Amino acid sequence: MEYKPIRKVVSGNYAAAYAALHARVQVVAAYPITPQTSIIEKIAEFIANGEADIQYIPVESEHSAMAACIGASATGARTFTATSAQGLALMHEMLHWAAGARLPIVMVDVNRAMAPPWSVWDDQTDSLSQRDTGWMQFYAENNQEVYDGVLMAYKVAETVNVPAMVVESAFILSHTYDVVEMIPQELVDEFLPPRKPLYSLANFDEPIAVGALATPNDYYEFRYKLAKAHEEAKKVIKEVGKEFGERFGRDYSQMIETGYIDDADFVFMGMGSLMGTVKEAVDLLRKEGYKVGYAKVRWFRPFPKEELVEIAESVKGIAVLDRNFSFGQEGILFTESKGALYNSSAHPLMKNYIVGLGGRDVTVKDIKAIADDMKKVIESGKVDKEVVWYHLKR
Amino acid sequence: MNTLFGKTKEEAKPIVLKSVDEYPEAPISLGTTLVNPTGDWRTFKPVVNEEKCVKCYICWKYCPEPAIYIKPDGYVAIDYDYCKGCGICANECPTKAITMIKEEK
Numbered sequence: 001m002e003y004k005p006i007r008k009v010v011s012g013n014y015a016a017a018y019a020a021l022h023a024r025v026q027v028v029a030a031y032p033i034t035p036q037t038s039i040i041e042k043i044a045e046f047i048a049n050g051e052a053d054i055q056y057i058p059v060e061s062e063h064s065a066m067a068a069c070i071g072a073s074a075t076g077a078r079t080f081t082a083t084s085a086q087g088l089a090l091m092h093e094m095l096h097w098a099a100g101a102r103l104p105i106v107m108v109d110v111n112r113a114m115a116p117p118w119s120v121w122d123d124q125t126d127s128l129s130q131r132d133t134g135w136m137q138f139y140a141e142n143n144q145e146v147y148d149g150v151l152m153a154y155k156v157a158e159t160v161n162v163p164a165m166v167v168e169s170a171f172i173l174s175h176t177y178d179v180v181e182m183i184p185q186e187l188v189d190e191f192l193p194p195r196k197p198l199y200s201l202a203n204f205d206e207p208i209a210v211g212a213l214a215t216p217n218d219y220y221e222f223r224y225k226l227a228k229a230h231e232e233a234k235k236v237i238k239e240v241g242k243e244f245g246e247r248f249g250r251d252y253s254q255m256i257e258t259g260y261i262d263d264a265d266f267v268f269m270g271m272g273s274l275m276g277t278v279k280e281a282v283d284l285l286r287k288e289g290y291k292v293g294y295a296k297v298r299w300f301r302p303f304p305k306e307e308l309v310e311i312a313e314s315v316k317g318i319a320v321l322d323r324n325f326s327f328g329q330e331g332i333l334f335t336e337s338k339g340a341l342y343n344s345s346a347h348p349l350m351k352n353y354i355v356g357l358g359g360r361d362v363t364v365k366d367i368k369a370i371a372d373d374m375k376k377v378i379e380s381g382k383v384d385k386e387v388v389w390y391h392l393k394r
Numbered sequence: 395m396n397t398l399f400g401k402t403k404e405e406a407k408p409i410v411l412k413s414v415d416e417y418p419e420a421p422i423s424l425g426t427t428l429v430n431p432t433g434d435w436r437t438f439k440p441v442v443n444e445e446k447c448v449k450c451y452i453c454w455k456y457c458p459e460p461a462i463y464i465k466p467d468g469y470v471a472i473d474y475d476y477c478k479g480c481g482i483c484a485n486e487c488p489t490k491a492i493t494m495i496k497e498e499k
């Protein structure tokens with residue numbers, strides 16, 4: 001069948017819901033939380049209209065949502081949920097169970113600031129707080145990437161048996177409408193065949209216990225297996241991203257998407273919708289003679305260390321834009337990237353700009369101002385101040 | 395008695411994994427609890443009085459462990475390797491045929 005995309009004008013949340021539908025998820029367990037609600041409402045609508053054959057489990061909290069997803073996934077079902085901020089935090093304990101039991105659940109997290117003060121706007125601290133749960137994380141720049149991300153996440157997750165989170169920005173993507181090219185169902189089916197589970201609780205001929213006790217004699221080896229699966233995932237992500245590109249024209253074979261990198265003095269690095277603005281700014285800056293590029297981190301877990309080293313080798317500086325913060329230290333992507341480069345030969349000048357926390361707008365003007373600041377760093381050859389709270393009212 | 399999925403207690407062997415490659419990909423049960431008695435923490439143990447037992451098997455249904463078996467003569471037997479002494483059987487028995495008595499070790 002020849003690929004002809006179906007163009008729909010949808011919000012980021014609807015893009016996520018359509019992707020779940022097209023991935024033929026079998027079980028959805030969810031609890032509504034702003035700004036995720038319209039994802040699961042849309043899925044409920046698909047079911048009510050008879051468009052989808054999905055077991056929908058409404059639960060009383062996100063902790064239960066993830067518990068139900070774990071149970072469903074352990075029987076071999078393709079399982080989906082979505083959440084945001086405090087809801088994701090409430091799932092935290094269960095996220096470890098999902099990854100540890102090697103269940104390829106896919107979840108959309110709508111990036112939202114953690115309270116207090118109460119906020120429903122965009123901020124990456126919620127998803128990055130789940131960094132060490134063993135989940136993979138894909139950050140979408142726009143609605144198209146939300147849709148594509150969910151489909152690819154299932155394929156990667158089910159290949160390596162590790163759950164994956166597809167992350168989109170609150171409101172900036174979740175509630176903003178844009179054209180999304182959707183893939184006809186038959187072609188999605190070819191790309192994403194039914195799941196082949198590692199094991200199934202529903203196999204009554206070979207009863208098993210999942211996640212049962214492991215003494216110090218066995219625990220260590222299981223952790224190693226999960227760590228290896230993440231390493232393996234890097235390879236699978238690139239293959240799946242390449243295959244996606246060949247089939248549907250959008251290439252995701254790079255875990256870090258780059259632009260203007262070859263002759264750039266420095267690059268902006270960041271994740272998510274923020275990078276859409278950065279790309280726009282970089283286009284304009286290039287016209288004004290700035291030698292800048294961008295490096296958009298698509299997959300934060302597994303961390304694309306090797307790709308980052310390659311980028312770092314070719315530039316003098318990296319401006320890391322973090323829409324998140326680890327208290328007592330610095331922006332999370334900043335820490336991660338510096339750590340990744342430590343034992344490499346690449347040591348670009350790195351400066352951390354904390355931007356847009358709690359949904360504060362990050363504009364092209366801001367990126368230009370940061371470019372000017374970064375230019376000074378490159379010219380002087382030293383980082384004046386490692387971490388800057390760029391948007392602070394002074 | 396005590397056959398679980400075709401294995402007897404005598405046949406069951408603990409599984410010892412020597413290298414990481416021998417481990418299953420996911421932490422699923424590495425073997426059978428047949429080799430791993432779970433009844434050694436009991437304080438009280440159930441004792442069946444066959445004179446009162448009417449073979450209703452309510453105890454067998456309620457026991458949360460693989461600890462009650464039906465003997466060929468139709469009466470119930472307790473497997474103390476797995477009985478944790480919770481007393482559910484004694485509580486549920488309609489004829490009070492089961493009493494919990496203090497374990498002597």
Ligand code: SF4
Pocket residue numbers: 442446447448449450451452453454470486487488489490491492
């Ligand atoms: S519940 Fe009581 S009467 Fe019924 S089978 Fe068990 S011991 Fe016998």
Ligand code: SF4
Pocket residue numbers: 439440456457458459461462472476477478479480481482483484
């Ligand atoms: S005491 Fe509890 S575990 Fe033991 S036989 Fe009775 S119900 Fe089963």
